[in-house]
Amino acid sequence: MKKHIFISGRVQGVGFRHFTKTNARSLGVKGWVKNLQDGRVEAVLQGDEKLVNQLIEKCKKGPRSAYVQNLDVKEENSGESYTTFDVRF
Numbered sequence: 911m912k913k914h915i916f917i918s919g920r921v922q923g924v925g926f927r928h929f930t931k932t933n934a935r936s937l938g939v940k941g942w943v944k945n946l947q948d949g950r951v952e953a954v955l956q957g958d959e960k961l962v963n964q965l966i967e968k969c970k971k972g973p974r975s976a977y978v979q980n981l982d983v984k985e986e987n988s989g990e991s992y993t994t995f996d997v998r999f
């Protein structure tokens with residue numbers, strides 16, 4: 911399963927990408943996370959449905975200093991497959 915998420919609120923400059931990477935790797939979820947120019951964080955999460963959903967739940971709260979206003983989840987249908995979870999720039 912693959913999900914494409916967009917997180918808005920106070921999510922840049924608060925360690926959100928590191929938080930997402932650390933949690934993804936501990937759950938065995940693959941994909942990537944990056945900051946967007948408009949202040950949101952974007953991520954693609956790939957893996958077992960239960961584990962991807964667990965990571966989405968963690969992202970709804972984020973790290974302690976973040977304030978998540980909205981988290982938009984879309985199904986991702988691209989054929990691209992990931993072997994790790996990385997921070998993109």
